[in-house]
Every structure is written in structure tokens, then in C-alpha cells.
Amino acid sequence: xxxxxxxxxxxxxxxxxxxxxxxxxxxxxxxxxxxxxxxxxxxxxxxxxxxxxxxxxxxxxxxxxxxxxxxxxxxxxxxxxxxxxxxxxxxxxxxxxxxxxxxxxxxxx
Numbered sequence: 001x002x003x004x005x006x007x008x009x010x011x012x013x014x015x016x017x018x019x020x021x022x023x024x025x026x027x028x029x030x031x032x033x034x035x036x037x038x039x040x041x042x043x044x045x046x047x048x049x050x051x052x053x054x055x056x057x058x059x060x061x062x063x064x065x066x067x068x069x070x071x072x073x074x075x076x077x078x079x080x081x082x083x084x085x086x087x088x089x090x091x092x093x094x095x096x097x098x099x100x101x102x103x104x105x106x107x108x109x
Contacts, residue, residue: 006059009057010056011052016031016032018030
């Protein structure tokens, strides 16, 4: 199981972040776009918003992939689709890796 933030992730288009509501207040998970040293936000385009909505669904995709993998092993997909199963396992490992020391110099596990 991953140690990610468990609440539902939201895209806050006013504060330019991906956040969760915790105790009635938004808790920022990731900032969308860069700010200069004065805190001025730069223009955020369609690609940045698309990335934000992708991040928003990360916990659901993670849980779904874990469920699919469990069913796939019961159905012996590891014998029928070894390359696909290996890719899925790598994605899960990347999602579960929590610290920079888990990666080599190229950003790989």
C-alpha cells in the first residue's frame, strides 16, 4: 500500500494547485505552474491544466491498477502477457517509491 494522501484529490483553479480538503481547509499537494520570487503566478496553459487533472486521478488509477493486477495474476495473465504484466509492475513500483534514494541517477528504480 502506498503512503500517499488518502483524501479525494481536487484541482483548485483559483489557487493553481492540486489539493485535498482536510479539516475544512485545502491542503496543497502540488502547485500548477511556476511562480517568481514575488509570488506572481505565470500564465498556465491547457497542458498544465491537463496535467493537474491527470494528477487528480492518480490515487484512483493506482488503486485500480492494483485491483487489476490481483485479478490478472488469478487469471494467469503473467503467463499469457508477461511483457504487459512487467510494465504494470514497474508502474506500481514507481508509484510506491517514495524517496529520491529509491532511484538511480537517471530517475529509474
